[in-house]
Amino acid sequence: MEVDEQRVPEDEQDKDFPQLLPLVTPGERIGHVSAYRAGAGVYERRGHLYASKVGEKLIEQDDSNQLPVVSVETAGLSGSPSVPFTGATVLAQVTRISPRRVDCIILSVEGRPIRDTSNPYKGIIRLQDVRPFEIDQIDMLECFRPTDIVKAKVVSLGDSRSFHLSTAEQDLGVVFAKSTSGHPLVALKWNEMECSKTKEREPRKVAKPSD
Known part of the structure; x- marks a missing residue:
């Protein structure tokens, strides 16, 4: 599609x-x-x-x-700089969506925020890394939207300062997003979220909520 x-x-x-x-x-x-x-x-x-x-x-x-x-x-966080590595869990914000990939900016690595945003690490979620089933039926706009915050795992190094990310596991995917009306979305199931204000539902590849 x-x-x-x-x-x-x-x-x-x-x-x-x-x-x-x-x-x-x-x-x-x-x-x-x-x-x-x-x-x-x-x-x-x-x-x-x-x-x-x-x-x-x-x-x-x-x-x-x-x-x-x-x-x-978020201000004043201490610690050594965070650098993504293969196998690391990261949070990333979606910046661009195209038919076969989603581009992101990596915000944190293993729970530690990246403070230097002047030259950010970039993440790429390829079509085959969104989920492990029915890959040929994936519509990227039914999985992610620009500005969504995504929990993902680093699967490999891409080009300079870019990393290939995966959301294929159940606990990976969108963890925070806003609806088309600008209100926070709440997870309903693995592929659907609900606007906290209007109750309208929107598709996403949702990370399984933590207890």
Whole structure:
């Protein structure tokens, strides 16, 4: 099936100071509205709070009697630079879609964000690496859309600073995406997501949600 190329245009914490917790990824459940208020980088769905970007979970309690705020912070992450390698699990953002491949920018490697975005590592998801069955029936636009965040595995080195990625395993695929109306999508099944606002459904190659 022909696909027109699409691309993206150019529990109780210390009350005196914020507490940084382990790294989270888009779509990961990080709390409940009964315990926290949603801050930056967080969205709510059916009472649960989810991360909308890669970063560190941050919990802050202000001077009011309201619930603490949970947010996702990307600034100030420490550690050595992250370089993709064969077998690594990465998060990547879709930048362009064509009939036989999806181009991405790699955002993190094994849970560690890539801080230098001036010369990003690029990922390529080829048609044969999307899923392990009915490859000849794959429509790339029913699997991914520009700006989607995808969890994938590095399968080989491509050209300079580019890597071939796979989403063939059940826990790989889209982990965060926005609907055509601009609201977060929520996974329903392996090939379908639902808009959190309008309830309209959209096709995707969905990563199996973590418990």
